[in-house]
Amino acid sequence: MTLETVHSRTLPPAQDPASAPVFSFGPFRLFPARQLLLKDDAPVHLGARAIELLAALAERSGELVSKGELMRRAWPNTVVEESNLKVHMTALRRALGDGQNGQRYIATVVGRGYRFVTPVVGGRLAMQAPVPMPRASGLPALTTCVLGRGPIIEAIGQQLRQHRLVTVLGPGGIGKTTVAISVAKDIALGLDVEVCFADLGAVRDGKFVGNAIAAAAGLTPQASDSAPALAQALAQALHGRPTLLVLDSCERFIEEVAAHVDQMLAAIPDLSVLATSRETLRVRGECVYRLQPLDLPPPSVTLSAEKALTYAAVALFVRRASECVDDFRLRDDDAPIVADICRRLDGIALAIELAATRVDAYGIRELQLMLDDRFRVLTQDRRGALPRHRTLGAALDWSYDALPPDEQALLRSLSVFVAPFTLEAAAALCRQSGPHASHTLHDAPGIADKLARLVAKSLVVADLSRDVVRYRLLDTTRAYGQQKLQDAHELELWLRHHAQLTMQRLAKAESEWESRPTDEWLRDHHDKIDDVRAALKWAFSAEDARGTMDAPAKDMAVALTLAAIPLWMHLSRYDECQQFVRRALKILDAEHERVVAMKLTGALAAALLYATGSTPEAGSAWQRTLALAEHNDDAEYRLRALWGLSVYHTYRGEHRAALELEARFRALADASGDAAAQSSVDRMTATSLRYLGDQTQAQSHLERMLSAYVPSARRSHIARFQLDQRAAAYGTLSNVLWLRGYPDRAVDAARNAFTHAQMTAHALSISNALVHGTCSIALHVGDYAGARDGLALLREHLARHPIGYWNALSAAIDGLLRIALDDRSGIHLLRDAIAELDDCGFRLRFPAFLGALAEGLGASGNLSGAHATADAAISAAVTSGECWSMAELLRIKGELWRLESRPAHAETCFLRSIGTARESHALSWELRAMTSYGRLLGAHGRGAEAATALDGVLSRFTEGHGTADLQQARALIERLRHDTVD
Template identity: 35%
Template sequence: MQQNNPLVFESSGWEVDLAQRELRARGLTVPLGSRAFEIVEILVQSGGELVTKDDLMRRVWPGLNVEDNTIQVHISAIRKALGPDRGMLKTDSGRGYRLLGDWVIRQENQPRHVEPVNRPRAAIHPFLTNVPVAASALIGREMAVQHLCDLVSAYRVVTLTGPGGIGKTVLASEVARRVFPTVESDVLFVELVSLSDPDLVPSTVASVLNLQLRGGDEMSPESVARVVGDRKVLLVLDNCEHVIDAAARMAEALVRLCPHATVLATSREVLRIEGEYVYRVPALDVPAQQVEAEGNVLEHSSVQLFIARTRSLQADFGPQAEKLPLIAAICRQLDGIPLAIEFAAARAASLGIQQVAGRLDDRFALLTGGRRTALPRHQTLRATLDWSYELLPETERRLLRQLAIFPAGFTLEAATAIANQTESWVALGISNLVSKSLVALDGTEAAQRWRLLETVRAYSLEKLAESGEHEQVVRRLARFCVALFAPFATDDQLQSAIDELGRYRREVDNLRAALNWAFSPGGDAALGVELAAIASDFWVALSLVAESSEWADTALAQIGDAAGTRSEMVLRCSLGFALIYTKGMSAHARDTLTRALALARQFQDFDYQQRLTCGLWLFSARSMALNDALAFAREYEEVTRGRDLQFRATAAWLVGIPQTYLAEHNEASERLQWAVGQYPVVRRRIDMMRLGADVRASALAHDTVNLMSQGRLDAASRASQSAIEEARATNQPFVLCVALAWAAGFVSLGLGELDRAREYGEELVDHAYKHALRPFYAAGLCVRGSLLARRGQPEAGVGPLRSGLAEMQEAVYLLFYPFFRAELAAALGAMGRVDDGLCEIEASLRFAIETDYRWFVPEMLRTKGDLLALRDTDHPSVIEDMYRRSMQQANDQKALYWELSAATSLAGHLQRQRKDAEALAVLAPVYGRMTEGFAAPSVKRAKSILDQLS
């Protein structure tokens, strides 16, 4: 709109002054960027009619291709300016916008006709800039630059904020260079970093703008702004934080008094003035903690910057694939801060990547040597942080030092506890540190949480140590953790703690920090013992069984005056269970559980009596002391007699499992199925910690042995699938390993379903290895060896079988031991080493008889018959007798499937002797009793022989 047509549009206290190019609310100017004002101008002149997006883009950005998000930035700026009346700007989705309201036009001596806005873009005079040419390519910031270019045309004041070294100045300079050809204004860069006196800010700005103030005018923000007047200028105020109040007053005066002035500021602290848009400069993106493919690592901007800067100092630098994980780790530890990465790249060019990666713990000594032309505070990482730290008042320095004690970030509750101040005082301090870019929000509005960048935290920890406050602060952290994790040690609060596990999971590194200090030479072992006991169930809930063992062991080694107390009982219980799962059935595990049970009886602690009874039951069952296991199960029945259904269901599970391996299949199956049906699912998460197992998943897995033995093969297959599904739902590694081991070993191998055995077996190996569950890893190795042998590669299978069996023996995890020793015997026979195979099966049979491991004896006898048949020196009647013994043993156990297996081998043996009628008489009656499982390979083999015989 031309200056000689001073139209003012008015509606409900709002004014759009086209001559002054101002948006006013009740007479007060509301800051609005130049192009945002042009949008308002077009909309207000449309009289409430729809203005399409295409029309706005054509008229506000003539000749330029702009994207939808550009116009969205400007629409957001207008709505922000309208404040509570933002509803006046209405969006017609997908079409355009209209400005609502009863707008009245005020004008003097002018026709009422309103000319449309369509300004020419040619500049009347050349505009000026002093922004320096870029020294190097800007990496990883293209989206940020584009967004900021939109912001400076939508808002009058845009502040780039962030911690030292994040790249605020470089980014602001690039934005200034990028917008200069299009903004039709001067673009001038004002460096404030060298100012020691805030009163010099106005004169510095005046000097850069080349202003001539009238004689006698006091040098003030207002006097400078009045001289700027209507001049079109984008002013970059760089490094405002140390003169923040003066810089804010200067920016505020320019925006208030100069309708064509825009301010782009960089500061570690926001200006806090009317109309300011704060843009928090993000770090460069860094590779995730988990291992990534080479191509993925190279896609991250932090890695690209590291490589580019290293290459600029070492022309032939080209990172080999094996070096990329180290580069990724360096960038991750430096939080993606560009300045720190540039320092690291400079050191890598001279020392090598390995040296830099290994010395980042001493990063402040290592990361020096920035560019000679850089500001002094940007020539070492320590100087960069010294600058920010020295600008803080002492109260905020102290709070920053104390907050560094949290490696995992902190809540307001946690910060208040370690600061030993009121919550309101701490909240204000955190807010101030956030505004100064030293603390970052690391949560949500609903669950607020903050953290220090790792580099800021390392610096602040040094300051904490220098202050002499470290011991008292970390002691407060330990006390806070005692209070925080207390619900895990309280029976009536345990369920709610598990339900809120995500909240506690976020504190795990803080808990580790407290425990590490407590058990260190200068720590407080008594406090550590208390904390380790309180948190023992937390580690199990988090599926960190190995870590549970480590902390319990550490605490018991420094038990001191807590010996004989409830803390010792809890720690021994935790350690005993953890040892079973991670190391196996060692004498140390048994003694630990036995001592804990004695303490539980002494304290008459029902909860721990049942836990520890179950622990010793588990130890006995897995070490093949089946009668001992049954005795502990009966003891549990007695301890829980008359209690709720969950205890009766648990007792049925405990009794049913040893009965399974004692070959009492019918009664065992009934008990286990009753336990699955009656056990209340709502209790499973608590009971997994108390009992060291999941009743439902475990009962289903063990019952597959009964179902398969009884010939209910389809039911066994379904039960194994259900056990895995139940186990996955618990999210507990040891529970899933139980289900996978039974499904891969007893069921899939037992039925000859080799593809399924391989699928479950490999998952078992991977899962057990990942979670350091040694006994289950051994079972997985045995599955792998059995599959190789059964698929015609017995030589390859013997190695994994022997390794797995040796691991089982060492861990005294023996439930699978006879089963896989029979597999080894068969593999040796397939290799032609029949006598070695017979030695293995004989040893396996002796072991089974000694331990009452009765359920698999029929199959071991059948395997012995197969080996004798391979030797070809024994009389056929000896082989036949072995098969008949197997059939009889299976029949006595009501184990139809093992009877069918033996009958199939015997029928084949008789068939080879041309005794077809006798073979048919042996196999047909047993096969006729089968009611399901006809798709199983072993059953199909029996049917094939019957078809030949008939």
């Protein structure tokens, strides 16, 4: 018989309805004698003391009720601290929705007490429909709020209607007891079921488990009761009384609990059991609900307070913090910090509540910094809770102390892993320990068995979603395990073992990066970055105040840094790479270790280039790398250095210098037969030619590169050449195709660039595809909605992966879009972005940016500023050789003259623009220039001539007829012809 078979019924009141007081206010009715509060006839969950406090206030509505009076009312025979009153008042306000939608019920009179400020209608309960009463008097009052668990509580309730035994499973502090009590209260309110609650966590010996169950059911415990005897006694006592038995904290004496449950379910058809445990009971018919942590927001620096509060973990933190700090409110600036705190606490309810109670002492930002030492922050006692729930340490002690010594040892050892790990990695770590570890930690099958038991006991989390199972410890459990290592004077030893293993794993990753598909490589290795950080932190901790360290420690630190470089490059962690590479170079004897110095300097140069821009320091680092490569006669690093210097000059807008370096690169690649390098230099050469204005040769190089790249497209060359080359090639090709008059193909190429960049999961490649492909082409073809969408993607991406000057490029794109939409705010946005990029040495596309700024200034009426900016743009293009946009710059200059009503000057500029566009085979620029020239001619009576010339250019387009420039040209032709006829 399950709870599904039980029907609702109304219980009789405890006293004569005519004499029972009832208080009505707003949507609420309070029945003090029945310990019941209804909101719109639905029961509101409140503990007995909160009901007493509410009754005391409602009875004297409008009057001040002192703290002393309230404490005597709720705790008549107990001396309690004032903080207990505050906690219950906060829970009461929460239940009433006090402060929501402008409704106020309870006002605080500081230092004195509280006043009920909502009108109350009081009297005797008139004869009316009976009020349902829960038969759950044995349930303890909730000492915490229930947030984000509504669907879970409902789901477990549904399971209990279908199964007679449901176990809520999860690690300590996750909220199993709170959820179970809530489920039981809901069932008691909705069904004709008695509820009994047994706290098995209070049992100190397994032989007394039956006594605790008997006492919960209202029987006199018998010390000698066996499981069958207790089951028979309960069967007689509960006969005809459908009952839900809640067994809390079963894990300590799991075998004894399982035996009793098995016997009771067999003997008592009307019994259902709801258990909470850190491991399953493994009883016939058991249905397991594994409780997950509270919902957490994803990492984001732009997270708003409103959005953050939609996640249960943040909402719980804020609620608890507001109970400690009266005026606490979550601000937008603090929302990402609070979200980070909740993530670092794994969404564990107990940990979040304990951390939130420290806000009054430390504040949000200091608390975040202190979480590196979680147990210093989270050991504050939580009064009123069960002993095992009063501190985070107590909750974990409860699980740890119940483990056999070999499982304790394994859990301690595994705590040095920061990233998810495999069984193979766990076994390898234990092998690193050598003679220091027990024999059981060397035995791989033994480790597998113990690891499985730790998973079963909710101390290790298993991820079964991949081909190979990944394991991890929650951050709080990891911190606890490391504290245990520290207490046993083993922490330093195991951190060394972990660093050695991390170095071996990184070496394996480095050996695979050239030969394995990018997506596979990243899937297997990207999450090792957390272990890398931990290992490097330990390795460099031996550095003294003078920056020196002993030889073994130095060798370990340098070796780890070298091995981590490919991973940093693939994950675009350039700031992190800089930090550790600088430290490694500082302790390195560069004169005697030139090969190591070369590799470190090359990594520093790449990290500087992409994190801070084309600064003199980045250029010097690349030159130093090249000098070391030539001294070492290292062909690979000569290629990398020449590549880096080429990119350096490209970003500075020095395309002729870049082209010379690319020729040197090509000669080396051809000499060595390096197909990947040959393919990549085609892409880079095409980039230089594209900016220098030779679109025909640029297209030829790109198409050759892409056709040759197909056979090796699954290989990753990011660590060598910093970008996914296929994605970058499609991005460059999209611009070349648009310039040459193929708008539709340009849009397709931009889409391909973004698609291939996404496939790599490489942050820099994705940024590059969005800026130079998606957004740029959308602006060119007049797809402003698409540009807006691309910009939103770029901002979201950069919020997760902030990379140096790319935010400034994002701002520049935003400015261009706004200017195109005639939004004058774009002028200031673009001007500031240009200045920021200039400070970073990033001058790529400077002439085009300045041209757009001049156009915006002209449209706003600032013609003198517009002329000066346009002249600066033309001068920059001539000086740098970045002539790809020269035709457009001349057209913009002509438009400025037209606005000043100086047609001769305007005509000269338009004709120069048309000629320049034809010379560089830039049909799209030619169409724009001819359109501007056509408007000028039409305004001066030469409409027929203008229509003919413009139609000649338009007829050369074979695609893109729905794009903005072609539609404008077609509309102008029709207008010019119409005006000529008139």
